[in-house]
Amino acid sequence: MTKKIKISMSGQILIAMVLGIIVGLTFKSFSSNLKIVGDIFIKMIQMGIILLVMGQVIEAVGNIDLGQFGRMIRQTVIIFFTSSILAALWGAIMVIVFKPGLGISIKGLSDNNIKVGQSMSFSKVISDFFPSNIFESMSKGSIVQVIVFSIVFGIALSAFCHSTNEFQLLDILKQFNKVILKMISLIMTIAPIGIFALIASAIGKLGIKVIIPMMKYLIIYGFATITYLVFWILCITLVTKLNFIYLIKNMWDMSLMALATTSSAVTFPTELKDTKEKLGVKDKVAQIVLSLGMSLNSNGSAMHMSITIITIAQIYGIKYDLQTYMYIVLLATLASLANAVVPGAALVSLAIVVPQMGLPVESIALFAGVDWFVGMLRTILNVDSDVFSSILVAHKNDGIDTKVFYESN
Structure with missing residues (x-):
C-alpha cells in the first residue's frame, strides 16, 4: 500500500509560483x-479580515483578568508592545536604508488604485486612530480604528466577565473566532490556485524580471x-547577566522547530517545555507570558508588515515623509495583534495592511514566491521574542532558576 505524500501549504504555494512563472512566460496572452x-x-481573503481582526484582538484583551492585572502582567504587556514597535521600526529603517523595492519594474501592473495619503498634522494622525462610528470604520476598512475599538471593547468585556463571573459572551466570541479562522483556513486551501493565477498574469505582463529582485527583499528581511x-x-x-552561549544553546531546539514548521502554534509545546526545563x-511566569505572547506579542509579524509596506511603496515609486x-510602524505594530494562526498567515497579514496605505492589493502576488522563507523568519522572531520576554519578566519577579539554566546543557 502506497503512502500518500502530503505537501505543506508553503510547498503548494511554492509549486504554484513556479508553475505561474512557467505559464506566464510561455502563454503570455492566455x-x-x-x-x-x-x-x-x-477579495475572498479580504472579506473576512475586519471580523478576523476584531475577534482576535477582543478575545486576547478580554481574556486578561483586569482585576488581577498585577505587576507581572503590566511588565509583560509593556515588554510586548515595546519589542513589537521596535521590531517594526528596525524593519522600516532597514528598508529605508537598503531600498529593496528599487529596480523592480511594475510597468503594466495595476497602479490606478494607488492613493497617496496627504501629509497631516501629528494631532490629526492621533485623533484619526479613534473611530466616531465603528460601523463606518468597518465599512471603510479602517484597521487602526477597528483595532482601537476592539482594545476598548476587550477591556470592557474583561471587566464585565470577571466582575460578574459570567463568561458566556466571551465564550461565544471564542467560538465565533474559531468559525472565522476556519473560514480563512478554507479560503487558504485555494491559495495555490489564486497565487498561480496572480503570478501567471503578472509574469505575462512584466516577465521574469519582477520576481528575481524579490531576493533582495528577502535578504534584507x-x-x-x-x-x-x-x-x-x-x-x-x-x-539578567545570563551567559549568552548557554542562552542560544538552550533555545536551539525550539528555534529549529519554529524554522521547520513556520508555525508558532505548532512550536508552542516545545517552546513552553524548553522555557521551563532548559531556561x-x-x-x-512561563505559562502566563508565553500564552499571552501567542496573541499579544508578534515581533516577527510587526517587522514583516513594516518591511513589506515600505518595499511596495518603493516599487511604485512612492516616497513618504517621516x-x-x-x-506605518504603528500600523504594523497594532495589526500584529491580529496575527492569524492559519496557513499562509503572511498573505493574510498583507491583505490587512497593504490597502491601509492606499497601495494596490494585487502587489501581494509579488511576495508569494518568497512566502515560505518569510514564514520561517516571522515565526522564529515571534517565538524567540516570546521566550525572551518571559526571561525578562522572570528576572524582574524572581522567576528564573539559574541552576536549571546552566545544568540543562
Missing part, C-alpha cells in the same frame, strides 16, 4: 485572462531579523 481568478482569491535577534540576546544578557523560567513612516 495568462492575462487568469487575473480574474487571482482577484477573486484576494533576513538581515533585519538576525540583527534584531542579536539585539534581543544582548538585552537579555546585559539585564529555568518558573511555571508561574511622519508617514512612523504611522
Whole structure:
C-alpha cells in the first residue's frame, strides 16, 4: 500500500509560483485572462479580515483578568508592545536604508488604485486612530480604528466577565473566532490556485524580471531579523547577566522547530517545555507570558508588515515623509495583534495592511514566491521574542532558576 505524500501549504504555494512563472512566460496572452481568478482569491481573503481582526484582538484583551492585572502582567504587556514597535521600526529603517523595492519594474501592473495619503498634522494622525462610528470604520476598512475599538471593547468585556463571573459572551466570541479562522483556513486551501493565477498574469505582463529582485527583499528581511535577534540576546544578557552561549544553546531546539514548521502554534509545546526545563523560567511566569505572547506579542509579524509596506511603496515609486513612516510602524505594530494562526498567515497579514496605505492589493502576488522563507523568519522572531520576554519578566519577579539554566546543557 502506497503512502500518500502530503505537501505543506508553503510547498503548494511554492509549486504554484513556479508553475505561474512557467505559464506566464510561455502563454503570455492566455495568462492575462487568469487575473480574474487571482482577484477573486484576494477579495475572498479580504472579506473576512475586519471580523478576523476584531475577534482576535477582543478575545486576547478580554481574556486578561483586569482585576488581577498585577505587576507581572503590566511588565509583560509593556515588554510586548515595546519589542513589537521596535521590531517594526528596525524593519522600516532597514528598508529605508537598503531600498529593496528599487529596480523592480511594475510597468503594466495595476497602479490606478494607488492613493497617496496627504501629509497631516501629528494631532490629526492621533485623533484619526479613534473611530466616531465603528460601523463606518468597518465599512471603510479602517484597521487602526477597528483595532482601537476592539482594545476598548476587550477591556470592557474583561471587566464585565470577571466582575460578574459570567463568561458566556466571551465564550461565544471564542467560538465565533474559531468559525472565522476556519473560514480563512478554507479560503487558504485555494491559495495555490489564486497565487498561480496572480503570478501567471503578472509574469505575462512584466516577465521574469519582477520576481528575481524579490531576493533582495528577502535578504534584507533576513538581515533585519538576525540583527534584531542579536539585539534581543544582548538585552537579555546585559539585564539578567545570563551567559549568552548557554542562552542560544538552550533555545536551539525550539528555534529549529519554529524554522521547520513556520508555525508558532505548532512550536508552542516545545517552546513552553524548553522555557521551563532548559531556561529555568518558573511555571508561574512561563505559562502566563508565553500564552499571552501567542496573541499579544508578534515581533516577527510587526517587522514583516513594516518591511513589506515600505518595499511596495518603493516599487511604485512612492516616497513618504517621516511622519508617514512612523504611522506605518504603528500600523504594523497594532495589526500584529491580529496575527492569524492559519496557513499562509503572511498573505493574510498583507491583505490587512497593504490597502491601509492606499497601495494596490494585487502587489501581494509579488511576495508569494518568497512566502515560505518569510514564514520561517516571522515565526522564529515571534517565538524567540516570546521566550525572551518571559526571561525578562522572570528576572524582574524572581522567576528564573539559574541552576536549571546552566545544568540543562
